[in-house]
Amino acid sequence: MTMPLLDARDLSATANGRTLVDAVSLSVTSGDRLAIIGPNGAGKTTLLRMLSGMLRPSSGEVRLGGRRLDRISPAERALHIAVVGQTDQPDPRLAVIDYVELGRVPHAGLGRRGEERDIVVDALRRTGLLPLLGRTIGSLSGGERQRAQLARAIAQVPKILFLDEPTNHLDPRARAxxxxxxxxxxxxxxxxxxxxxxxxxFATKVGVMNEARLQALAPPHEALTQQLIREIFGVDVFRLRHPTEDRELTVFELPNRAAPPS
Structure with missing residues (x-):
């Protein structure tokens, strides 16, 4: 049996007498892509912050590679975990390459300078930013800034990459x-x-949050059920064959409600 890379047990968070996350347990193994979804106020971001070590849970624990996350120092944690948050605001005067190099700060003194630069250049190449390495962050489009934040996280060479609503403020094409x-x-x-x-x-596994609790944790076709999605989001889900490609499309649509009698 594969040991979980990250294992959370009975995580809860409260603030001002309100329960934000209630007894959530989940695990991910190497290579998983877990998407956490739910309506506004469901506890998604609070759960992400606890899983990444940014927020200490009110109860429960998170283990990274079998070690309790709260017993790993922030400096060591940064060697294993990278976070791209909703509110990241890079200094607009920074050159793209200098900003991406910040991802190597946790590894300072652990590698040779040439190797460090190679890692940064590779992160820029993988995100398509190599031609823009001399541009300032402030001169980039929204999509380019998101890719710069991702490149910085890639340069960190983490075991787990955490993303908090990374597609916000992007157009549909840039999101995909x-x-x-x-x-x-x-x-x-x-x-x-x-x-x-x-x-x-995107996801290999989906966690569906609602009212602070984890309602489902399964592969997409098992988690995105008609009943659960309609109950939580108020929309219907349909699975259709793509008209020109050998794959399935998942379509979400408002329920077809009969017009009220006149």
Whole structure:
């Protein structure tokens, strides 16, 4: 049996007498891409922050590689975990290459300078930013800034990459491209996603949150059931064959409600 890379047991978080996350247990193994979904206020971001070590749970524990996460120092944790958050605001004056090099800070003194630069250049190449390495962060488009944040995280060479709604403020094409890029990295990823249409093509596992609890944890075709999605999100889900490609499409649509009598 494969040992979980990250294992959470009975995680709860409370604030001002309100339960934000209630007794959530889950695990991921190497190579998993876990998408955490749910309506606003369901506890998604709070759960992500506890899983990544940014927030100490009120109860329960998280283990990384069998070790309790709260007993790993922040400096050591940064060698294993990279986080791309919703509110990251890089200094707009920084050159792209200098910003991406910040991902190597946790590894300072652990490698040779040439190797360090190679890692940064590879992160820029994998995110398509190599031609823009001399540009300032402030001159980039929204999609390019998101890719720069991702490149910084890739340069960190983490065991787990955490993404908190990474497609916010991107147009539909840029959203799909960013998640396709992340899926192609071969990394273990835990991501909070808002757009349901992006979940099935990206995730190997889906965690459905509602009212602070984990309602489902399964592969996309098992987690995104008609009953659960309609109950939580108020939309219907359909699975259709792609008209020109050998794959399935997952489509979400508002229920067809009969018009009220006149």
């Amino acid at each position: 491209q960013l998640l396709e890029l992340v899926a192609g990295l071969g990394m273990t990823v835990i991501a909070v996603l808002h757009d349901l249409t992006l979940v099935a093509p």
